[in-house]
Amino acid sequence: MHGSEFTFPVNVRYMEVDAQGVVFNAWYLTYFDDAMTAFLLAGGLPYHTMLDAGFDVQLVRSEIDYKAGVRWQDPILITVSCSHTGRTSFTLDFEVRRGPEVDAEVCTLGRTVYVVISTDGSGKREIPPILHAALGADPEPG
């Protein structure tokens, strides 16, 4: 299980910056998707292990708050944490900071909600213990 603080570095590409000179809004969802995979991996759950175990996660909601623009070559770090787990869903929170300093500016906040589904097509299922562990949450009793 990873600690309470997981940080994911982002290489901002030149092509992600728009005519206003800042990263276009849609790219943050791309960053969050990458950061989610890395977060689960750091928690001991590679994506293929999840599939091999018969489940997958599906995005059902995204929220982004844009505080300050990010520019090309800014040294971006994204902190990921799990802020909620339900029976079949969980929520990740993302903080996009310019630089590694503890007091570095927070440029963007994100939140994504996922449901766990079976890979056999039978729909939603409860969060498996290995996913609970990877999220840094306590496994469901029983």
Added chain:
Amino acid sequence: MHGSEFTFPVNVRYMEVDAQGVVFNAWYLTYFDDAMTAFLLAGGLPYHTMLDAGFDVQLVRSEIDYKAGVRWQDPILITVSCSHTGRTSFTLDFEVRRGPEVDAEVCTLGRTVYVVISTDGSGKREIPPILHAALGADPEPG
């Protein structure tokens, strides 16, 4: 001023579809950005007119709810409406439907919040009457 219902067609590109066969989540923000510009244009406000009048709009928040996946070559239509105007900000609501029928499946819901800023760098400003009109809202009195 456009009517209460504005609809924007989207040509889903092959490259927007991911390994799961559905449009990757980030592309919806790209669709919404395009749809916003078209919505204001249909309301009588081309983007360059906005800039010429000394103001611009800046995205401060996005929300997306994913209901059903969109596939390549699906005939997607996005309905845009202004659900709120404040003193310096406004909110647009987006409904992504598969097909033109009134009862076509709603695949995705979006909401974006913008603030109006001066192009002279002086920061936020009140919504100008031409923008109020384009949004389909009543112009501010006075």
Added chain:
Amino acid sequence: MHGSEFTFPVNVRYMEVDAQGVVFNAWYLTYFDDAMTAFLLAGGLPYHTMLDAGFDVQLVRSEIDYKAGVRWQDPILITVSCSHTGRTSFTLDFEVRRGPEVDAEVCTLGRTVYVVISTDGSGKREIPPILHAALGADPEPG
């Protein structure tokens, strides 16, 4: 069979324009991919018909010459034509023009080479007559 001149309109998105104010180079390959599908469709060959007939096309080479930058909201039209067919491969030529006029500026030239493959995994195969027809080339004798 479509005529010798097939034209595909492109809606340049705001997010495709980079910090220099022109469409970033990679997006042209996205335009060409869309234009290829539309070209075959106009020639009587929808993509799903191709798959149903047991073959697919695979990109093996791309070339782009950048002549002039394309800007957001430029009324872009792409002319597509088949410049070569071999036994198992064919070549498409693309001309990106700013506007519908015959003498409109050519901003970008592209060329893509595809091989035809069987969908059963057996590799390359000869160009089927329905693809030859869609490309505007004479079907192979015999």
Added chain:
Amino acid sequence: MHGSEFTFPVNVRYMEVDAQGVVFNAWYLTYFDDAMTAFLLAGGLPYHTMLDAGFDVQLVRSEIDYKAGVRWQDPILITVSCSHTGRTSFTLDFEVRRGPEVDAEVCTLGRTVYVVISTDGSGKREIPPILHAALGADPEPG
């Protein structure tokens, strides 16, 4: 000046993989753009130094040969080298390999041609010595 072999690692994003399970062709140009910047930086020329010195580079031609598909999470490395310098232009060659081994499979080959332009709008100019040095080529005599 960097040595004759410069290698740039790429983090393939999930969203870059298309419905066929391999990286969509356009993303390679994005990788090459990033790799070019890193190549010049490794050669002692940060992008901002180039601009500060009054010149910029402009892409005029791209070529890509696709040999084998790249998949999500493949450990991709791109080798960059300068294969030609002219008076006002230069050519970079890219080899995309799956893995760091010397005999790792070459998945994609790329070639891009740039011209050097003045940032004052006066057009093409000769390759400056600091760019020649960064490219690993001998500076022009005189």
